C-alpha cells in the first residue's frame with residue numbers, strides 16, 4: 001500500500017506556491033533547466049518518435065508547460081493527487097489535452113506508477129515535489145522510475161536537496177527562512193490586480209506556513225540529502241548522475257537509466 005506524507009501539509013491548495021515563485025530568485029531558472037535538459041538529452045535521438053515523459057506532482061502545470069514547450073515531440077503524462085490543481089491544468093492546457101500531447105491523472109503518484117508497465121517512458125521529470133515525501137515513499141518512487149524508464153531514459157528532478165555539510169546546510173536553511181521576509185513587502189494591490197486576491201493577514205499566515213513547511217522538510221524521516229538521493233539512484237540502476245545546478249537548498253539532479261543491468 002502506497003502512502004505519502006505530503007497532502008496533509010498542503011494547506012493552501014497551491015496558492016502558497018505561487019507566492020514562493022515570486023520571492024525565490026532562481027525559481028524560473030532551475031525550472032527551465034528541466035526543459036533544457038530534456039531537450040538536449042533527446043536532441044539527436046528518436047527523430048520520428050514521440051518522447052514519452054512522466055511527471056510526478058504537476059500541480060498547476062508550471063513545470064508541465066516547460067516540458068511541453070521544450071520539444072514538440074514530448075508527450076506528457078502528468079500526475080497529481082490534488083483535484084483542485086488538476087482543474088487549473090484543465091483550464092490552461094485545453095489544446096494540449098485535446099490533441100493528446102498531455103494526459104493528466106488524478107492519483108497518488110506511487111499507486112499509479114505501480115500499475116504502469118515496465119519501460120513505458122523515455123523520461124521522468126519532477127519539480128519541487130519529491131522532497132516533500134517521506135524517505136521510504138521517495139525510495140519507492142525512484143525504484144519504480146527505474147522500472148518504468150526505457151534503457152537510456154532520462155531522470156530529472158529540480159528539487160530541494162540538502163548538502164552533506166551540516167554547517168553549510170544550516171546556512172542554506174537560514175537563507176530560505178530569511179527569504180520569507182519578502183512576504184512582508186509583497187504589494188497587496190498588485191497581487192489583486194494579477195488575479196491573486198489576498199489580505200495582509202493571509203500573507204502573514206502564508207509566511208508562517210512556509211516557515212513551518214521549511215522546518216518540517218528538515219525532519220529526519222523527510223529530509224532529502226543530495227548524497228542519499230544519488231545513492232538511491234545508483235541502487236536503482238541509474239548511471240551518469242549529475243548535479244547540474246545548485247542555489248542554496250535547491251538543486252537539479254539528472255541521471256540516465258542504465259542500458260543493461262549494472
Ligand SMILES: C[S@@+](CC[C@H](N)C(=O)[O-])C[C@H]1O[C@@H](n2cnc3c(N)ncnc32)[C@H](O)[C@@H]1O
Nearest residue numbers: 004006057058059062063080081082108109127
Ligand atoms: C510544489 S507542487 C509542484 C508543482 C510544479 N511541479 C511546480 O514546480 O510548480 C507539488 C505537487 O505535488 C502534488 N503531490 C503531493 N503528494 C502527491 C502524491 N502522493 N502523488 C501525486 N502528487 C502529489 C501536490 O498536490 C502538488 O501539486
